[in-house]
Amino acid sequence: MKLILKxxxxxxxxxxxxxxxxxxxxxxxxxxxxxxxxxxxxxVLDFSATVMLVSAAIGTLLADTEPFRAAGKRVVMLKxxxxxxxxxxxxxxxxxxxxxxxxxxxLAALADPLSGV
Numbered sequence: 001m002k003l004i005l006k007x008x009x010x011x012x013x014x015x016x017x018x019x020x021x022x023x024x025x026x027x028x029x030x031x032x033x034x035x036x037x038x039x040x041x042x043x044v045l046d047f048s049a050t051v052m053l054v055s056a057a058i059g060t061l062l063a064d065t066e067p068f069r070a071a072g073k074r075v076v077m078l079k080x081x082x083x084x085x086x087x088x089x090x091x092x093x094x095x096x097x098x099x100x101x102x103x104x105x106x107l108a109a110l111a112d113p114l115s116g117v
Contacts, residue, residue: 003031011042011110013103019052025060032064040071042110046103047080047088058091065097076106 001024004015012035020028035043043065047053065075077097080088088094100106109115 001028003028005035007041008044008107009111011044011107012039013044013046015046015049017049020050020054020057021052022054022056025054025056028057029060029064032060033067036064036067036071040068040073042073043068043075044103044106044110045075045077045097047084048078050080050084053080053084053087055087055091058088058093062093062096074110076100076109078103078106 001020002017004017006013006015014031014035016028045061045065068075075097077088077093077099079085079099079101085094085099098109100109
């Protein structure tokens with residue numbers, strides 16, 4: 001797993017590349033928690049380059065993005081590949097975190113106060 005943080009206006013963009021395996025879950029969690037404490041910004045989770053995501057990472061994803069929402073910030077996700085999307089859908093992530101087809105659509109939704117995000 002490789003995590004790449006990019007800032008775009010009022011949003012953090014977290015690119016998650018490669019495989020998120022069992023041994024990566026703690027690091028993924030610590031990264032999200034640290035980011036939430038660092039600065040209150042909206043969060044775009046870019047899973048477009050993620051090829052595998054273990055189920056333990058999904059619980060971490062939902063729990064560790066809650067501080068963003070608690071601070072009044074929004075969390076959105078870029079459409080992952082079909083394999084990762086299937087796992088996220090089965091686990092209810094799509095109901096908890098809005099999914100957009102690309103970065104521009106995600107950032108536009110965050111910029112629009114009427115988008116419902």
